[in-house]
Amino acid sequence: MSVMRSFSTVIAVLALCAGCNERSAVELDAGRDARAASDAASSDASATADASVGEDASMSEDASADASVSDDASTDASVSDDASADASVSEDASAIDAGAIADAGSGSDAGPTPPPGLSVPCANGPGWTVFRLHFDGSSSPRIDVWDASCSYSLAPGSACEARVVSFGTGTVEPVMSGYAVALGTSSPYLRVRYSVAGLSFTSATLWVQARSYATSSSTSIRAWSPIHGETTRGPVDNDWTYDWYDVDWTDYVTPSDQPSLTAIQIYAHSGSGSLAVHAAELCVQ
Numbered sequence: 001m002s003v004m005r006s007f008s009t010v011i012a013v014l015a016l017c018a019g020c021n022e023r024s025a026v027e028l029d030a031g032r033d034a035r036a037a038s039d040a041a042s043s044d045a046s047a048t049a050d051a052s053v054g055e056d057a058s059m060s061e062d063a064s065a066d067a068s069v070s071d072d073a074s075t076d077a078s079v080s081d082d083a084s085a086d087a088s089v090s091e092d093a094s095a096i097d098a099g100a101i102a103d104a105g106s107g108s109d110a111g112p113t114p115p116p117g118l119s120v121p122c123a124n125g126p127g128w129t130v131f132r133l134h135f136d137g138s139s140s141p142r143i144d145v146w147d148a149s150c151s152y153s154l155a156p157g158s159a160c161e162a163r164v165v166s167f168g169t170g171t172v173e174p175v176m177s178g179y180a181v182a183l184g185t186s187s188p189y190l191r192v193r194y195s196v197a198g199l200s201f202t203s204a205t206l207w208v209q210a211r212s213y214a215t216s217s218s219t220s221i222r223a224w225s226p227i228h229g230e231t232t233r234g235p236v237d238n239d240w241t242y243d244w245y246d247v248d249w250t251d252y253v254t255p256s257d258q259p260s261l262t263a264i265q266i267y268a269h270s271g272s273g274s275l276a277v278h279a280a281e282l283c284v285q
Helices: 002-105
Strands: 128-134 142-146 161-165 173-175 180-183 189-193 204-212 219-225 229-236 243-248 263-269 275-284
Touching: 180 189, 180 263, 189 275, 204 219, 204 229, 219 243, 229 243, 263 275
Parallel strands: none
Antiparallel strands: 128 142, 128 275, 161 189, 173 180, 180 275, 189 263, 204 243, 204 275, 219 229, 219 263
16 A cells, blocks of 8 residues: 555656656747747848848949939030030131131231332332342452342343442552441442343332541442432441431432443542442332
């Protein structure tokens, strides 16, 4: 009987322990389920957060893309503006060039046209040079310009001549280290033969660069034409400076003059009677 009670007691205890184990297992399973649910919730939350972050990143990239597009559009607009500005500058430059071409072609900018046979502008006044010469280290003149006198088709070879002429035993005296020659009232004198045959002009000027050779008194210039006679111009200063003096030669040369008789002879006149000549030029217009 006591053995049976003990056995019953053991059975009861075992049953009780089995219930405990079942409750523990259930509780353990419940804990595991709770943790699993929590982990799942956390995972879902994390996934949701990641998804949100992804969407934000996507939105950020889209925003960046939109900003880039906006920048590109701004750049394109700027380029377009620059192109328009360049086009405007190009049009302005074309207009300026066109104006310059128009100015270049205008008669007023081109200047006066020389008469046929002449091409060198007068160095000392208006008009065109027929001849120009100067003295430099010799009693023979150096020719700077022979235009109609030598190159014009109607001018004879004898017209191309310029020299200082001295009669008898007289000599040509270079002065101022050979930069001029001393001319007298009759000898020596400077003779220039030239031609204006075939030219067209209405006025003429003879330019003479000179001074009085004698520093004590002045003198004058006498210019003579074998066809038309002579004229004078003065006074010529007696200082050390060679000044230019204009002699109106309009009445002493015409386009119809016979070339073999067309010439200018230059002398000193009155006063000191000695004229130092450095240069001479004949201009017509």
